[in-house]
Amino acid sequence: MIVYDLQCGHEHRFEGWFASADDFTTQQRRGLVSCPTCGMQEVHRVPSVTRFNSGAAQPPETSPAGAGELLAGKDPIAIAQILYSRMIDELLQKSEDVGKSFPEEARRIHYREAPGRSIRGQASNEEHAELIEEGIAVLRLPVPPPDLMH
Numbered sequence: 001m002i003v004y005d006l007q008c009g010h011e012h013r014f015e016g017w018f019a020s021a022d023d024f025t026t027q028q029r030r031g032l033v034s035c036p037t038c039g040m041q042e043v044h045r046v047p048s049v050t051r052f053n054s055g056a057a058q059p060p061e062t063s064p065a066g067a068g069e070l071l072a073g074k075d076p077i078a079i080a081q082i083l084y085s086r087m088i089d090e091l092l093q094k095s096e097d098v099g100k101s102f103p104e105e106a107r108r109i110h111y112r113e114a115p116g117r118s119i120r121g122q123a124s125n126e127e128h129a130e131l132i133e134e135g136i137a138v139l140r141l142p143v144p145p146p147d148l149m150h
């Protein structure tokens with residue numbers, strides 16, 4: 001998923017979420033990208049900083065206000081991708097990063113040896129499978145660990 005800052009012919013700025021750069025080009029060519037303010041389909045990209053998976057605090061303008069307008073007219077898969085991305089952002093912001101001690105910490109929380117809270121971190125495939133086998137609720141996300149983000 002990528003986020004583009006877009007601008008219509010009336011200079012309304014808005015965000016568009018796309019599966020890839022090709023997806024944006026295709027949707028733009030087919031007139032599927034339109035300004036949420038005036039509906040104009042003459043839309044072009046403006047330079048922006050990609051703030052995806054940055055791990056940093058999100059700027060306040062990504063609040064849900066206006067999200068309904070942006071979502072309108074997109075196909076259900078695109079909407080699902082948007083909601084999924086927002087969910088991941090939310091999880092990253094609200095969970096505590098325990099890094100490599102994730103499997104151990106997840107167990108401690110599960111067996112009430114540590115305070116219940118949302119945590120995130122890394123686990124190997126084996127560790128992940130073991131946690132699932134023990135009935136510990138873990139969710140694997142396709143988000144790279146912070147040390148791969150540079």
Ligand SMILES: [Zn+2]
Pocket residue numbers: 008009010011012035036037038039040
């Ligand atoms: Zn507009």
